Amino acid sequence: MRDFTRVLLLSIVLSVATIFGSGCGALASSYRVAADREPTQSLDQNRSDRMLIKRASLHIEVDDVKTVVAMAASIAEEAGGYVENSSSSGNEDASLTMRVPAEELEGVLDRLAALGTETSRYLSTEDVTGEVIDLEATLKNRIALRDRLRTLLERAQNVKDVLLVEEQLTRLQAQIDSMEGRLKSLRGKAKLASLTLYVNRKRILGPLGYLAKGLWWVTTKLFVIR
Structure with missing residues (x-):
């Protein structure tokens, strides 16, 4: 069980690392397709509540x-x-x-x-409107990934793995904070x-x-x- 958790933990960390430009192109591409794909309904550029x-x-x-x-x-x-x-x-x-x-x-x-x-x-x-839609979709996926990493962090036993995940969590949270700030600014200006x-x-x-x-x-x- 511990080996399985460790492998899963490291896989997620590698996925995050590739999103931030740390290498492993094939893994990053497959992960980005799954994580950053926007729901079809969220891409409606003709919605009435334009920003x-x-x-x-x-x-x-x-x-x-x-x-x-x-x-x-x-x-x-x-x-x-x-x-x-x-x-x-x-x-x-x-x-x-x-x-x-x-x-x-x-x-x-x-x-x-x-x-x-x-x-x-x-x-x-x-x-x-387009920028807001993109930010909302990306932010939703980043938050989901952050929550997943937090869950895995609680199950981690190896100190090295813990430190590695915490580092990626810090960088991920910085991105989330930046996106939330940008969304707040755009909504306020609108x-x-x-x-x-x-x-x-x-x-x-x-x-x-x-x-x-x-x-x-x-x-x-x-x-x-x-």
Whole structure:
């Protein structure tokens, strides 16, 4: 019984080692096919609950930067979001990075744009459904392998085998932690969209300013008509 357990234990360890790039290509290939194959239903890339990450940025010009910054923070909070970070240069300009519920993003953008004069707007969507599906399937198999190794570790009698399995368990757990962290990050980004607001104080030109602007316009037309 002890010999059987030892052989089985070492076989599992070798399988793990090959997954981590330790050699034994044939064994690694056969094991990876069995361990990392994703269930057919999990590979449905057309599922309705797609994981989408939305990002946006908005530039506006206002008369009072400080007042608008406070109003923008209130708009984010009313939508169920928050200000992640912000920076400002007195009452000249400011930027705020906000996280708001993805389904509220466009509405929040419109409300923020109404606080001043909109100069530019950018909106993007990244579909990470495939990555999430791959991570979920691989994570499930890694956890199953970890649990199997733990069970065998309890039955191991040889100190050398115990140390070898513990080493592989440590490396396997690190992979599991990394995958779980990545999944948590992706789900969080999909739930709360990222929105960066740039607020600049409107510039009021004096007589010389208008003159310089006119001269610049005339000069550019000398080279390019349209």
